[in-house]
Amino acid sequence: MLPDRSRRKQIEQVVVTAEQMRQIEARIFAAGMPVAALMEKVGISIARRVQTLYPYPQVRRVGVLVGPGHNGGDALVVARELHFQGYEVLIYRPIAKLKELTNQHAQYAESLGIPHFEAIAPLQDCDLLIDGLFGFGMERQITEPIASDIHQLDRWSMPILSIDLPSGLHTDTGEVLGKAVKATRTFCLGLWKQGLLQDRALEYIGTVELIDFDIPTADIHAVLEAPKVKRVTSDLAIATLPLTRPPVTHKYKQGHLLLICGSRRYAGGALLTALGARASGVGMLSIAVPESLKPLLNAQLPEALVVGCPETDNGAIAQLDLPEGTDLESFQAIACGPGLTLEATPIIQGVLNNDCPLVLDADGLNILAILGTQKLSRRSSPTVLTPHAGEFKRLFPDAPSPMQDRISAVREAAQTSKAVVLLKGARTAIANPSGQVWINPESTPALARGGSGDVLTGLLGGLLAQATAQHISVDAIAACAAWWHSQAGILAERERTQIGVDAFTLTQFLIPVLHQSVG
Numbered sequence: 001m002l003p004d005r006s007r008r009k010q011i012e013q014v015v016v017t018a019e020q021m022r023q024i025e026a027r028i029f030a031a032g033m034p035v036a037a038l039m040e041k042v043g044i045s046i047a048r049r050v051q052t053l054y055p056y057p058q059v060r061r062v063g064v065l066v067g068p069g070h071n072g073g074d075a076l077v078v079a080r081e082l083h084f085q086g087y088e089v090l091i092y093r094p095i096a097k098l099k100e101l102t103n104q105h106a107q108y109a110e111s112l113g114i115p116h117f118e119a120i121a122p123l124q125d126c127d128l129l130i131d132g133l134f135g136f137g138m139e140r141q142i143t144e145p146i147a148s149d150i151h152q153l154d155r156w157s158m159p160i161l162s163i164d165l166p167s168g169l170h171t172d173t174g175e176v177l178g179k180a181v182k183a184t185r186t187f188c189l190g191l192w193k194q195g196l197l198q199d200r201a202l203e204y205i206g207t208v209e210l211i212d213f214d215i216p217t218a219d220i221h222a223v224l225e226a227p228k229v230k231r232v233t234s235d236l237a238i239a240t241l242p243l244t245r246p247p248v249t250h251k252y253k254q255g256h257l258l259l260i261c262g263s264r265r266y267a268g269g270a271l272l273t274a275l276g277a278r279a280s281g282v283g284m285l286s287i288a289v290p291e292s293l294k295p296l297l298n299a300q301l302p303e304a305l306v307v308g309c310p311e312t313d314n315g316a317i318a319q320l321d322l323p324e325g326t327d328l329e330s331f332q333a334i335a336c337g338p339g340l341t342l343e344a345t346p347i348i349q350g351v352l353n354n355d356c357p358l359v360l361d362a363d364g365l366n367i368l369a370i371l372g373t374q375k376l377s378r379r380s381s382p383t384v385l386t387p388h389a390g391e392f393k394r395l396f397p398d399a400p401s402p403m404q405d406r407i408s409a410v411r412e413a414a415q416t417s418k419a420v421v422l423l424k425g426a427r428t429a430i431a432n433p434s435g436q437v438w439i440n441p442e443s444t445p446a447l448a449r450g451g452s453g454d455v456l457t458g459l460l461g462g463l464l465a466q467a468t469a470q471h472i473s474v475d476a477i478a479a480c481a482a483w484w485h486s487q488a489g490i491l492a493e494r495e496r497t498q499i500g501v502d503a504f505t506l507t508q509f510l511i512p513v514l515h516q517s518v519g
């Protein structure tokens with residue numbers, strides 16, 4: 001058995017579907033753990049957290065929503081424990097027929113004199129609600145009268161704590177099955193459920209915390225074969241980032257990145273991409289921009305080698321004019337796209353035909369959507385695509401919608417294109433061509449702001465150049481870039497409020513957040 005801290009770090013990275021959770025639990029029960037004992041353990045852990053967060057007598061009246069399955073059973077254990085701690089507990093039990101174990105707990109709660117109701121109205125004056133209607137056994141749409149009762153909760157203002165998942169959310173896709181509870185906090189049980197990491201679930205889940213119930217890691221490994229879905233925790237990201245250098249090295253051993261970005265019309269995008277790249281610590285930074293942008297870039301990034309390129313009439317890059325003796329394969333990575341405009345199509349064709357690890361974003365993706373993603377499978381070096389949902393749809397019209405199950409969408413896109421795909425959003429998801437998925441579990445809507453994606457492209461390009469030099473996998477480094485970028489947004493928000501995080505400010509928080517995280 002692993003020491004507790006290291007085990008906890010590992011399980012925080014694991015993400016499961018309902019089916020995988022069922023299989024893991026089945027192994028635990030087959031090994032001899034009684035179902036009732038596990039329910040007791042889980043229920044008591046939740047009751048303790050409730051007491052810490054909402055202590056008696058500041059909070060007195062607690063309503064407990066009880067469904068027919070084991071989610072309801074957990075809720076009844078919580079109800080009983082809170083009753084013994086002095087809280088006034090009221091139970092809402094809309095479905096009379098309960099699973100056997102749940103029924104036993106219901107009978108015992110009755111024998112203790114805890115009142116129960118079929119209707120929701122008697123719970124109106126509660127200070128707090130515990131939602132144990134449905135967990136990962138939720139299998140069909142919620143129907144009346146429960147749907148209307150949940151609708152009623154939206155009009156009340158007390159906090160709601162959901163057990164395992166907000167009732168009504170699909171465990172894997174985060175879809176609302178008819179109607180769902182909007183939780184203030186979710187106590188996710190044992191392992192992270194995939195649905196809690198989908199953008200569309202975020203409105204429902206509130207703050208999520210994992211209630212560990214000591215699932216043996218051997219049972220997790222036995223069920224979860226690669227490819228897996230992983231949460232990019234801080235521990236995972238910091239362990240992967242190329243943060244230390246050998247004592248004897250030089251700039252070209254620390255990665256040489258070429259950025260190709262900007263046009264006369266979109267000068268700022270080039271600057272933000274370059275500032276993102278600077279923060280990555282890349283050994284050498286070359287930036288190809290239209291000739292007219294060269295003074296701006298030189299003034300802001302004195303350390304970079306700025307290559308001014310001939311321009312089209314509209315101020316886009318007409319051709320790459322790299323220095324004597326340099327070609328596209330001289331770099332450890334190329335990142336291109338922000339601000340290029342569609343006039344830069346020949347430039348994108350050129351980089352696609354070269355064998356250098358490549359990040360494509362913004363207009364790079366819009367041009368690729370016209371050229372077709374089939375081109376990528378002919379590349380022998382890795383390609384990373386960083387679309388937001390709109391770009392994703394243009395690139396992968398046949399993949400599942402990125403507005404719905406983002407994990408299936410990004411996985412299918414990576415498998416068909418043979419690229420690493422980083423689907424931007426509130427919970428950015430990254431997939432590699434073998435089907436491994438990473439999800440960035442923490443971010444802030446402060447990042448929903450023009451230019452913040454450009455910063456990510458530069459940061460990722462710089463990390464990719466270093467990863468190539470240090471043999472770190474491309475998907476892992478893309479996941480690290482998403483983590484670093486959003487952590488910088490979170491720190492910037494803390495210091496400057498949610499509306500204070502413009503993209504330039506974001507670049508100024510990349511190093512401070514790393515400094516804070518590494519300690």
Ligand SMILES: NC(=O)C1=CN([C@@H]2O[C@H](COP(=O)(O)OP(=O)(O)OC[C@H]3O[C@@H](n4cnc5c(N)ncnc54)[C@H](O)[C@@H]3O)[C@@H](O)[C@H]2O)[C@@H](O)CC1
Pocket residue numbers: 025035038039042067068069070071072074099133134135136137138139140141142143163164165189
């Ligand atoms: N299996 C275990 O022993 C453990 C389970 N735990 C809890 O058990 C939960 C899973 O339990 P279950 O598998 O019993 O499933 P749930 O309690 O999530 O719900 C399944 C029950 O709801 C019914 N149902 C599903 N969708 C419905 C709908 N739309 N309308 C009306 N009824 C519907 C099903 O027929 C079944 O009776 C977890 O989420 C967790 O809370 C925890 O206690 C840890 C241990």
Ligand SMILES: Nc1ncnc2c1ncn2[C@@H]1O[C@H](COP(=O)(O)OP(=O)(O)O)[C@@H](O)[C@H]1O
Pocket residue numbers: 362388424425426427428443444445446447448449450451452453454455456485
């Ligand atoms: N609601 C949100 N919560 C967290 N992060 C977000 C949210 N919306 C956008 N982001 C992040 O902000 C960035 C926006 O990138 P992008 O859409 O390319 O913008 P731009 O092209 O203007 O730079 C992405 O990294 C994305 O993940």
Ligand SMILES: [K+]
Pocket residue numbers: 071131132133134135162163164165166167
């Ligand atoms: K629930």
